[in-house]
Amino acid sequence: MTAFDYIMAGILAVFQGPVAFSFLGLPISVTVVMVLAGFVLGIMVGATPGLAGPMAMAISLPILISIFGFSSDALLPVLGFLIGVMKGATVGGAVPAILFNTPGTPDAYMTTLDGYPMAQAGQARKALKVAHFSSAAGDTFSDIVLIVCAPFLALLVERYLDLPEKTALLILSLAFIAAIIGGSVGKGIIAMGLGLLVAFIGTGEDFYPRLSFGTQTLAQGFSVTAVILGVLILGEVFKAFEDMWHNHRRAQPAKETPQQGDQRLHAADLKRIAPHVARSAVIGTVIGALPGIGSTLAATLGYSVGARTHARRHPDRKPFGQGAPEGIAATEAANSSVSGANLIPVLSLGIPGNAAAVFLILAAESIGGFNPGPAVFRFSTDTVNPELVMAFGIFTAMMLGNLFNWTLGGLFMRAAGVMVRVPKHMLLPVVLLMTLTAIYVQDPRMQAIWFTIGFGVLGYGMRRLGISPLPFVIAFILGGKLEETARQAFAATGADPWFLFNRPVAAILILAAIGFVAVSLRKPSETQQ
Amino acid sequence: MQTPDPFPRTNLLLSLGCIVFALVAVFLWIPMDSGSGLILKVRRQVNIGDALAPTIAATVIGLGGVMVFFQRRAPNAGGISLRNLGSVAYLLAICGVSFALMRWTGPVVAWIAGGITGEALDYRLLRDTAPWKYLGFVLGGWVLVSALIGWIEGRITARGLIVGALASLALALLYGVPFDHLLLPPNGDV
Incomplete structure (x- = not known):
C-alpha cells in the first residue's frame, strides 16, 4: 500500500464504517454520529463551570466500551467521541466566560477579560461569534500541523533512535513534564517518582510480584483506570467539595445583561481579529506540541503577546481588558490550538502531554489494537499496517470535528449558555457517583472503588500541597514502557551500564533532561495548584 | 500589610517526609519485597533485576524531596490543615x-x-x-x-x-x- 492508499483507507474507515442510520438515502456511519455526539457533549460540559472535558471523557469511556465492545471496529467510534468531547469542551469554555464572567474551563479565564465587558455592553452574541471563529480557526490550524508533523516525527524517531535513545527520550519527556508543570520542580519530581513507583507495584519479570507485601490485593498491581480516574477526577472533585463547603454561603447567582445593537460578525471584524488569531494559533500549536504544557499557559501567552502588539499598533482602538474583540480572539485561538498539537507527542512518540491525551491512550489501551507510538507510522507496502489506517482514521475524525465546529459550533455555543445555571454543588456529587459506577462496571469489585477513592484522596492531598497530579499520571502510564525499553536497551548493548551516556544522541537527550530540571530549579517562587 | 502564610512549614515537612520515605523504600522495602536484586545474573548473562526500577523511582522521590528542601521558604506552598x-x-x-x-x-x-x-x-x-x-x-x-x-x-x-x-x-x-x-x-x- 502506498501512503495515499493508507490515507484513503483511513478516510473510508470513518465514512464507510458500520452504518448508524440513513439520511436521504445516504448511509451515515457510527463514527460520524459519535464525533458529533461527543462534540455536542463537549460544548455542554465545557460550558458548565466545574466540569471539564477530561471528566466527561472519563465517565463516557466505560459506557462507550460497553456499547461498542473490545473489537477493532470499536476504536474509531470511541476515539471519535472522545476527540469530539475534547474539541467541544475547548469551544464551550468560552460561553460562561463571556456571558457570566465565569470561565467554564481554566484556559478560558483570559476570555472573561474582554468577553464579559462586551456582554455587559450588550454585545454578548458578537463576542460568542468572535470566540467561536477564533477557536475553530486555531483548532483547525493545530490539527493540520498535527497531521503533517506527527508522521514525520514518528518516522524520524523510528529511523534514527535505537533502544538506548528511546529510553533517553522517555526520561527526557518525564523530566520535562515534571520540571515544567506546576510552580515547583521539586514537587514535580516527587509526583513523577511516585507515579513510577506506583506503576512498578505488582509487576516485574520475577515470579514474585514486587512491592506487593506478599498480598493478593497488590499482586495484580493497580488498574490504570482506578489510578487515572482517582488522581485526576476524584482528586479534583474532593477538592471542589471542600471549597464549595467553605464558600457556599458566599455564592452569588449569575446574572445576564440584556443584549442590544448589531451582533453580526462582519468582514471588517474578521480582518481586525485575523492577525491575532494567526499569531495565537502558532503560539498555541508550539506550546501544545510540548508535552505537559497546558492550554492555560498558551492562552495567557497568546493574550499577553496580542495585548502588547495591539497597544503598539492600534493605540486608537479599545485596549485589551476593556471589551476588545481582539482580546477574545487572541485567547481563544491560543487555547484551542493546543488540543490538536497536544496529540503530536501522543501519536508520534506514545507520550501523553495532557489529561485529554491520557484518556485517549486509556481508551486505546482498554480496547486494544492500537498502540500510539512511532511504530504506528510504519508505511509498509507489502502488508497492510492496520494501526496506520487507524491513525489516518483519527485524523479524519479530527477534521470532521472541525467541520462540525465551523458549521454547528456557534449554534450549540449559544444554546449552552443555560449550563452555567446548573448548580455545581449538585452536579459534582452526581459526577462522583457516575465515576464510581464507571469504575465498577469495568472492574466489578468494591475493592476497585476503594482503590479509586484512595487515589482520589492522594490526588486531593497533592493539590492541597501544591503538587500537580499530571506528572504522577503520565509517569504511571509511561513507567512500564520505560522499564521495558531500558531492559531491552541494556540487553541489546551487551549489559553496558553506561548505555544512556556513551551514544551521542542518548547522551544529549539525558543532558537535556538534567538541563531542564536544573534551569527550572532557578524559578523564584511557586504558585499553589 | 502582608497576610502571614498559613502553612509556613509545608515544604520542610514534605521534603523530610519524602527523603525518609525514599530511604526506607531503597534500603528496606524494595530489597525485602522484590523477587530479584538490582542486577540479575542468569547463565553468565547480566540482566536488569526487578528491584532496579523501583529503586530509581524511590531515589527520584528522595531527590525531589531534597529539591523541595532547598525551596522550603517559597511562598504559597499550600498545606493540609x-x-x-x-x-x-x-x-x-x-x-x-x-x-x-x-x-x-x-x-x-x-x-x-x-x-x-x-x-x-x-x-x-x-x-x-x-x-x-x-x-x-x-x-x-x-x-x-x-x-x-x-x-x-x-x-x-x-x-x-x-x-x-x-x-x-x-x-x-x-x-x-x-x-x-x-x-x-x-x-x-x-
Whole structure:
C-alpha cells in the first residue's frame, strides 16, 4: 500500500464504517454520529463551570466500551467521541466566560477579560461569534500541523533512535513534564517518582510480584483506570467539595445583561481579529506540541503577546481588558490550538502531554489494537499496517470535528449558555457517583472503588500541597514502557551500564533532561495548584 | 500589610517526609519485597533485576524531596490543615456508609422478604433480576449524592434528596437496562 492508499483507507474507515442510520438515502456511519455526539457533549460540559472535558471523557469511556465492545471496529467510534468531547469542551469554555464572567474551563479565564465587558455592553452574541471563529480557526490550524508533523516525527524517531535513545527520550519527556508543570520542580519530581513507583507495584519479570507485601490485593498491581480516574477526577472533585463547603454561603447567582445593537460578525471584524488569531494559533500549536504544557499557559501567552502588539499598533482602538474583540480572539485561538498539537507527542512518540491525551491512550489501551507510538507510522507496502489506517482514521475524525465546529459550533455555543445555571454543588456529587459506577462496571469489585477513592484522596492531598497530579499520571502510564525499553536497551548493548551516556544522541537527550530540571530549579517562587 | 502564610512549614515537612520515605523504600522495602536484586545474573548473562526500577523511582522521590528542601521558604506552598483532614474524613465516612448500604441492602431485603413469604430467598440467585439488582445501588447512590449535597448546603433539603434519587435511578437504568452483561455495585461482589 502506498501512503495515499493508507490515507484513503483511513478516510473510508470513518465514512464507510458500520452504518448508524440513513439520511436521504445516504448511509451515515457510527463514527460520524459519535464525533458529533461527543462534540455536542463537549460544548455542554465545557460550558458548565466545574466540569471539564477530561471528566466527561472519563465517565463516557466505560459506557462507550460497553456499547461498542473490545473489537477493532470499536476504536474509531470511541476515539471519535472522545476527540469530539475534547474539541467541544475547548469551544464551550468560552460561553460562561463571556456571558457570566465565569470561565467554564481554566484556559478560558483570559476570555472573561474582554468577553464579559462586551456582554455587559450588550454585545454578548458578537463576542460568542468572535470566540467561536477564533477557536475553530486555531483548532483547525493545530490539527493540520498535527497531521503533517506527527508522521514525520514518528518516522524520524523510528529511523534514527535505537533502544538506548528511546529510553533517553522517555526520561527526557518525564523530566520535562515534571520540571515544567506546576510552580515547583521539586514537587514535580516527587509526583513523577511516585507515579513510577506506583506503576512498578505488582509487576516485574520475577515470579514474585514486587512491592506487593506478599498480598493478593497488590499482586495484580493497580488498574490504570482506578489510578487515572482517582488522581485526576476524584482528586479534583474532593477538592471542589471542600471549597464549595467553605464558600457556599458566599455564592452569588449569575446574572445576564440584556443584549442590544448589531451582533453580526462582519468582514471588517474578521480582518481586525485575523492577525491575532494567526499569531495565537502558532503560539498555541508550539506550546501544545510540548508535552505537559497546558492550554492555560498558551492562552495567557497568546493574550499577553496580542495585548502588547495591539497597544503598539492600534493605540486608537479599545485596549485589551476593556471589551476588545481582539482580546477574545487572541485567547481563544491560543487555547484551542493546543488540543490538536497536544496529540503530536501522543501519536508520534506514545507520550501523553495532557489529561485529554491520557484518556485517549486509556481508551486505546482498554480496547486494544492500537498502540500510539512511532511504530504506528510504519508505511509498509507489502502488508497492510492496520494501526496506520487507524491513525489516518483519527485524523479524519479530527477534521470532521472541525467541520462540525465551523458549521454547528456557534449554534450549540449559544444554546449552552443555560449550563452555567446548573448548580455545581449538585452536579459534582452526581459526577462522583457516575465515576464510581464507571469504575465498577469495568472492574466489578468494591475493592476497585476503594482503590479509586484512595487515589482520589492522594490526588486531593497533592493539590492541597501544591503538587500537580499530571506528572504522577503520565509517569504511571509511561513507567512500564520505560522499564521495558531500558531492559531491552541494556540487553541489546551487551549489559553496558553506561548505555544512556556513551551514544551521542542518548547522551544529549539525558543532558537535556538534567538541563531542564536544573534551569527550572532557578524559578523564584511557586504558585499553589 | 502582608497576610502571614498559613502553612509556613509545608515544604520542610514534605521534603523530610519524602527523603525518609525514599530511604526506607531503597534500603528496606524494595530489597525485602522484590523477587530479584538490582542486577540479575542468569547463565553468565547480566540482566536488569526487578528491584532496579523501583529503586530509581524511590531515589527520584528522595531527590525531589531534597529539591523541595532547598525551596522550603517559597511562598504559597499550600498545606493540609486539621480542617482539611476533617473534610476528607467526613467525605470518606459518607462514602463508607453509602457503600455499606450498597453492599448490604439487597441481601438484607432478600432475607426479610424470605422471612415474610416463607421462601428461601438467596440474594446471590436474585442479583441478576430486577428489581433486586438495583436495590443496593439505588439506595446507596441516593444516600451518597444527597448526603454530599446536604454537607455542602449545611442541611438536608428536599431538592438534594430528589436530585440524589433521580441521579441514582437514572444511572441504574443507564447501565442496567441496555447492558445485560454489566454489573452494578455491589452485584459483582455478593
